[in-house]
Amino acid sequence: MPKLADRDTRHTQILEALLRVAGSQGLHAVTMRSVAAEANISLRLVQYYFETKEKLLLAALDHLAGRQRERIQTRVLDTDAPDDPRTIIEAVLTEALPTDQDSRTFHLVYTAYAVHAVTDPALAAQPFLRAPDAMEHFLADQLRHAQRDGILPPHRDPRTEAAILLALSAGLGTGVLLGQRTAENATTAISYHLDHLGLARRPA
């Protein structure tokens, strides 16, 4: 009966189960047992692949970050102008909003991790801040390109603007997650902000 799956398959299977639990019932509902049940495997097998809960959680965080990276990349490449700064930036920021179940889960779980990291040194040591940090640099680069291309006013400071964009989309995302704001409301605000930045689309 027990079909053998290779390690990678099992790993992702378990991690996806974890994310489903965390996404629907919160990170506090993630236990070795609940994950096993969600994945339809025995508790013992979860122990087999991830010896401790801490390792399991760290792996899940990694998995989550990877999925989000893929999502964003896909979103950018799916636009009609994947080399136009305005298009890229708007796609990135919009993708970061919790619109569908997947991105809701991402936001929820990631935020929960972040909260834990503030008081848990082991988690804080994790490459947690690297993703948003990289994103900020990426945005700053795009803004610099835009300035060179003459589609962003020269008096704008790319570094600061990038920080603002990132904080803005994170804040809006949280608002959407809490039901305090609709996703449409948030996307509108992002477009509005980019418009007033003076960040135009590159003419074809």
Next chain:
Amino acid sequence: MPKLADRDTRHTQILEALLRVAGSQGLHAVTMRSVAAEANISLRLVQYYFETKEKLLLAALDHLAGRQRERIQTRVLDTDAPDDPRTIIEAVLTEALPTDQDSRTFHLVYTAYAVHAVTDPALAAQPFLRAPDAMEHFLADQLRHAQRDGILPPHRDPRTEAAILLALSAGLGTGVLLGQRTAENATTAISYHLDHLGLARRPA
């Protein structure tokens, strides 16, 4: 030995103890026992004043919101121009940043509650979103006043700008909390943004 305190004093004493625990070790470290220990009273007494942990947590949330309201009010009144929109808005947004231990605790605990609220209906029913919602209206009002006074360009939409301001300061606050950004960096970004809004100080 046991001195009698009135209910209010005890309540706040216990709630402050809770916030100290939550602020230093995280909300997950808040247990009936840890709070009792932090407050230097018996577990039994915590049970006496707040029958269940849920009630205790809800009371703490209320207490937290109240303290933050006071903090912001004080901050605004302490400025040199407590009736100038630009001054008020900058004070409010800056106060919302986790600069000292108190505001760090606020951010941390509030965010932790927010994360819980997403998957806990009992918490979500709480007047959670009312504070940020009221703040957003307040900011929008200030912006409208500014427009009437001619210190904010008329093509700006106060509602959207208010939403952006709130999301921005929340996002920056999170960044500061996670150590990804300094408080100075964040305050700079806020001033920068207000400047580019075209929101000027009212001339004396």
Next chain:
DNA sequence: ATCGCTTTGATACGTCGGTATCAAAGATTT
């Protein structure tokens, strides 16, 4: 077929945490 990796099951241990209970005693009020 033997060896090694994978999977399950049952189960158990220790800890922690929310809640409950009983008894007793100090303090305040009337």
Next chain:
DNA sequence: AAATCTTTGATACCGACGTATCAAAGCGAT
């Protein structure tokens, strides 16, 4: 002085959870 409110102490119960252990069996590859 009596009645009521406040406070402590000592426990106790029960459930949940992380972790560990032992035994057994399925499956793949050499």
